[in-house]
Amino acid sequence: MITALVRLREALQDTALPLDVPDAESRRATRTEMVDQLEDYVLPRLIQIDxxxxxxxxxxxxxxxxxxxxxxxxxxxxxxxxxxxxxxxxxxxxxxxxxxxxxxxxxxxxxxxxxxxxxxxxxxxxxxxxxxxxxxxxxxxxxxxxxxxxxxxxxxxxxxxxxxxxxxxxxxxxxxxxxxxxxxxxxxxxxxxxxxxxxxxxxxxxxxxxxxxxxxxxxxxxxxxxxxxxxxxxxxxxxxxxxxxxxxxxxxxxxxxDTDARAAVVKQTLDGAIRSLARRSHDVADASTAQAAMVARLRTAVDDAYDEAITQVDKASADGTLLRGEVLARWQEFVGTGELLRSLETKVGWLRDRVVGWVRGKPHQAERVTVAVESGLESLIVEHAESAAERAEASWRSTKAGQDLVEDSGAGLGRASRGFRAEVERAVRDWQHGVLTLVREEGADKRTTARFLALGVNGLGIALMIVVFAHTAGALVGAEAGVAAGSAVVGQKLLEAVFGDQAVRRLAERAREDLNTRVQELIDGERRRYLDVLDRLGVRDGHADRIRAVAREVDDLRFAAAEAATSTHHHAGGATT
CATH class of the missing domain: 3.40.50.300 (P-loop containing nucleotide triphosphate hydrolases)
Structure with missing residues (x-):
């Protein structure tokens, strides 16, 4: 019994009830009272019954x-x-x-x-x-x-x-x-x-x-x-x-x-205390279950918000959305898209071998496209991270427990973290560098060809980025994307003129996977702020089961002791008779 009650004390002490859910305050008081009684009375009295x-x-x-x-x-x-x-x-x-x-x-x-x-x-x-x-x-x-x-x-x-x-x-x-x-x-x-x-x-x-x-x-x-x-x-x-x-x-x-009378008083109080502890343990276990359920609810709200952000960034960076505005303007400067597109519409087959000749971009124009891509991608990721933070905070504030966590955290959870934009800038630049590395590696045996030299690593890297931004499910988006689709077609034809169509598909898929991985890591970092708040609470699945199991063990030992005492009493009575 002493061993079982020590385990019960440990289970109660290890059970965190920090969230303001119904009955939490009274259950916290119950748990504290139970631990105190175990330490102040029950265990000392059992250990030194005399x-x-x-x-x-x-x-x-x-x-x-x-x-x-x-x-x-x-x-x-x-x-x-x-x-x-x-x-x-x-x-x-x-x-x-x-x-x-x-x-x-x-x-x-x-x-x-x-x-x-x-x-x-x-x-x-x-x-x-x-x-x-x-x-x-x-x-x-x-x-x-x-x-x-x-x-x-x-x-x-x-x-x-x-x-x-x-x-x-x-x-x-x-x-x-x-x-x-x-x-x-x-x-x-x-x-x-x-x-x-x-x-x-x-x-x-x-x-x-x-x-x-x-x-x-x-x-x-x-x-x-x-x-x-x-x-x-x-x-x-x-x-x-x-x-x-x-x-x-x-x-x-x-x-x-009177030793017997004194022992009877001790036994009455001690037995009652142990029975009460076992019974009330289930109340604490229920409270632990309620805490775990609330943590799971808050965690799901966070995951939903940030999973949605990842989905939206993935969608917007693949459906041609980024191939508008500044990115489109700088890309058109680089490849002279107007004249090139008109030729593509009528002479696609012929142009495959001649497309490189249309590119009139200079190094500084390539840099402008790179900067526009960087800026557009950064804005996209930051925008969705901000939206996820707002949605997660709003969901948490819909419960008293979540509202307290938001206010007590002092971390500005409703906005993207202070250093997030700088992290995004680094990640996007790293991704762009990775794209150039892919192109350089793929063109290792083509660096002396006229086509490769005409476009260069930077030009081909930019073309690959443009293709990635309109590369849904492994293929270019349809004509309904309009100018965006046309811009991507130009990029793809430029790349195919140097590497061939199979290589282009492979390069685009690898570049997209790399981008998705980096976006996932960035958004998960923002998600982590919320999850860290939950993790610090110390609420764990399984605590309730642990309390119930030990409480049942205490009850089993009580019943076994009572049966043994009854059996001893009957045998003693029979012997006396």
Missing amino acids: APLLAVVGGSTGAGKSTLVNSVVGARVTEPGVLRPTTRSPVLVHNPADAEWFQGARILPHLARTTGATDDAGSLHLVAHDAVPQGLAILDAPDIDSIEEANRTLAAELLAAADLWLFVTSAARYADQVPWGFLKAAAERSTAVAIVLDRTAPEAVDEVAGHLARMLTARGLRDSPLFTVHEGGLDDAGLLPPDAVAEVRGWLHGLAA
Whole structure:
């Protein structure tokens, strides 16, 4: 069981619930509470089952908890708070012989130990006193309804670390909602609870105690002992008269003296805590599933936006869209397209061998085409990256969880990243360089031919780029593309005049694949900004299954132990008979 509960603690700690999805806040609180109870109480108690019984005294503001503890001990071991809220460390009173059980980090390991009174709520003030019987320790906790959140949180943690709750209330406060919220949780977990009705006028004791008893019964705490302490004066040490707390003191001392009774209290609370942990683990698992589902939804929105950008860039860089405007004008300057196109329309066959002669471009005109291609391609990629960023951000903002991520990231996710244009410029130049390399390699044995010399590597490279921009599904686009298609035909004829049609198709396909790869890498880099935000959340598939599996193991071990205990009891009974 210890091994299974250690695995449960690890599974709970490893489960991230960062997103603001329905019930996330309450589930985060549940997970934290469960981990704390495992570390503060369940595991330490299982490992050292014979440790002294820890009775935590809790209750509402002004119920008289500290005065009750002092009066039960018979000495001023904890300071009652005059001003509210009282900020001080919780006080644990124990028998000197039991000091070793509490000086280390066996229970409440996150609280530093001190033997002197302090205002540090992160410390546990240890007080050794002979009046506390060996085998029992009493812990005075902060108010459960303190106006200070830190006090309320600490009070809840201390109660979760108790073998026994000694719940203190008063005639004026016994019906308050906050205490009953704690008592309800105690009933659900089968925690051992005793109630002290404190500061009650003698004439009102029967009426208030009767009503309180009925409330306890209705809420599953019928078997919880109910003690009454009459309202009365305090002595010079601030203690109630001994007979006022005699019943409470006698009951606690009786528990300390009776090993079986003490063990029964520990077993009741421990079994209830383990059962509750196993049950509530499924709530945390459900919350983990909801987190993973939201991450998947946000991831899909990002992928859809950026996949669409890749598709649109691929389409626009292959359907002739780029062969317009500046690119078209510079290309026409380079090849004298008007006259050449008229000849192509009537004498395609004849022109194949003569097409190079029509090219009248000069080196500076080739450079203009290169610059126009670079600029057009850069603008195309940046435009679609910006659109993808906007779409992804809009999709995220449609959910509260996604909106929080956008605002908390501080990365300007709704726009392309700041250095993206420079990255695109480099990638496009690298692609153009790669195109020239393809041409140079393909023309290695043709560099002395008149056709190759007439156009040169740059001229042929430009022609290949033009062909790529109108090269859908491995073939030039149809005549419906108009001037763009005609421009591409010119480019293709120029290339075919030097390399032949098979080589041109191969070159165009390789150049297009290279362009697509570079575009994919660029867009994926932008996509990564969003995905990094999701990855940093630590939400992983499989965490929910891991929690459920360990919770089922804990339950199986509980049931097996219960069956073994029942079997042992029956055998013992038979032997006795």
